[in-house]
Amino acid sequence: MxxxxxxxxxxxxxxxxxxxxxxxxxxxxxxxxxxxxxxxxxxxxxxxxxxxxxxxxxxxxxxxxxxxxxxxxxxxxxxxxxxxxxxxxxxxxxxxxxxxxxxxxxxxxxxxxxxxxxxxxxxxxxxxxxxxxxxxxxxxxxxxxxxxxxxLRNMPTIDFEAFTLVIAGFPNVGKSTLLRQITPAEPKVANYPFTTHGIQIGHFEKRWKKYQIIDTPGLLDRPIRDMNNIELRAMVALEHLADVILYIFDASETSGYPLDAQMRLYEEIKHVFDTPIISVFNKMDLVENNKYLDEYISKLNEPLMISASEGSGVDLIIEELEEFNGGKKGNKD
Ligand code: GDP
The missing domain is CATH 1.20.120.1190 (Four Helix Bundle (Hemerythrin (Met), subunit A))
Incomplete structure (x- = not known):
């Protein structure tokens, strides 16, 4: 402004x-x-x-x-x-x-x-x-x-015409790696309350349609029950932007967050946002499918398996977004 x-x-x-x-x-x-x-x-x-x-x-x-x-x-x-x-x-x-x-x-x-x-x-x-x-x-x-x-200097510049994806998941699960994999240019950084490095906004086009990907390091990456009222409002404001939330699990748990805690955060976000969620298991290059992991995978509706750092599975995310976008009726709000 x-x-x-x-x-x-x-x-x-x-x-x-x-x-x-x-x-x-x-x-x-x-x-x-x-x-x-x-x-x-x-x-x-x-x-x-x-x-x-x-x-x-x-x-x-x-x-x-x-x-x-x-x-x-x-x-x-x-x-x-x-x-x-x-x-x-x-x-x-x-x-x-x-x-x-x-x-x-x-x-x-x-x-x-x-x-x-x-x-x-x-x-x-x-x-x-x-x-x-x-x-x-x-x-x-x-x-x-x-x-x-x-x-209000350096307010985020949002493209309200673009189909918008907001990334969530604990720190170090691979959110920024994925954002950089999907978007060709460096993401734009703007001020956003309670984010550690500001809000990161990337853009890409697919079949002449515009997409916008948003990462909010420090905001959608910790338990919501710990947030105070104003932090919650900063988070809920994102609902005006998000057409879809991409929730990233770190299948390898190398981020230090057990899958159980990751699942709880997923449930909290699902509860707070009235927005479809695509769930993704990242860092699949580090794990073999195992019973422990399967238990979590089976709790979700067709999650995608990817390795953001290797770029594998990223096309699956884009395909899924295109499907959502095809059925999209106008802008949010
Ligand atoms: P963020 O905090 O969720 O944005 O996580 P980052 O994107 O910064 O990733 C945290 C660490 O995980 C970095 O060292 C990445 O290189 C690494 N990482 C991200 N995705 C993958 C992946 O698919 N496989 C492996 N092996 N490492 C990954």
Whole structure:
């Protein structure tokens, strides 16, 4: 999400008052009758200061995308990262400030016009005081928007047209190896809450259809019951993206996770996500089919056997995805 540079209240005031002074200088060199000069210059200063302040705030408001018009995934993402309500409240405060500055402008332009020449400067000073006070009142909101800008830098770029596969499974089971096997280019990395290396997004095309593969190291690779509420929300936001979840088992257990624990995580993910799951047994190059492994394989509905590092079986995954994609009705959401 692009948020323009967020100025501080002092920066806004400096700019507004500097421009106001320039506007006054212009009036001074124009052909205004002497007896009107003081009032005209102060009026120009008030008007310009208010205008520049409003323009600066309006620019921030116009260029900040409207969260409620964004895809549900981004709405959840922004909510987890910074809080949608907080963001709306801050933008609301800026809107409020624009309204108040307009009122100040009208009120003080009126006052200066009716004032005596020798009082015009005092009226303008009072107006500037009011503007400064309004800016001080929105300091926290401007600070917050600056924080939002930093937090939402490098948001994931999602292709909502592509058929999307989200990879899950314990650490070291071969998720990133598989992602790299399937996608020709280096995956793109973006910020994602509670991921250790950010969200990794790879793309590939098959029969003119676009596919997107997402790995979230640190998020879909540990027991869900250990997660706090906000971690859960970061995880559940992925449901807006996933057409299919690819759950990877490490058949060899060389990752250090026994198949029993891997099966429990599979069940948890199945329980949380309302998304079809393709289950895959990886690292088959390291194991012979044995009774112990067969027991787990038989619990699942036609799991695929692969070796991600050797690239064997990867075509089976792609075939299965194509089948899912053929039956896909439009986008999720
Ligand atoms: P991730 O943490 O799930 O992304 O796991 P990685 O893709 O980083 O893989 C962890 C380790 O397992 C790496 O050393 C890989 O080379 C290795 N690995 C991944 N897939 C296979 C496989 O099919 N066979 C073998 N023998 N090793 C694999």
């Amino acid at each position: 692009f948020i323009p540079t967020v100025p501080t209240p002092d920066e806004i005031l400096d700019k507004s008052f500097r421009r106001a002074k320039k506007a006054a200088d212009k009036v001074r060199t124009s052909k205004v009758p002497r007896y009107q000069m003081a009032k005209k210059t102060e009026e120009a200063r008030i008007k310009t200061a208010c205008q520049v302040t409003k323009d600066t705030l309006n620019n921030l408001l116009d260029k900040t995308p409207q969260v409620e018009q964004m895809h549900m995934f981004y709405q959840d993402y922004i909510d987890v990262m910074v809080g949608v309500d907080e963001l709306k409240k801050s933008l609301g405060a800026l809107n409020w400030a624009v309204g108040i500055i307009s009122k100040i402008e009208n009120e003080y332009v009126f006052k200066v016009r009716r004032s005596k020449s020798e009082n015009a400067a005092n009226v303008r000073r009072a107006a500037f005081g009011r503007i400064a006070s309004v800016m001080r009142q929105i300091k926290d909101e401007l600070d917050f928007l600056d924080f939002v800008k930093g937090k």
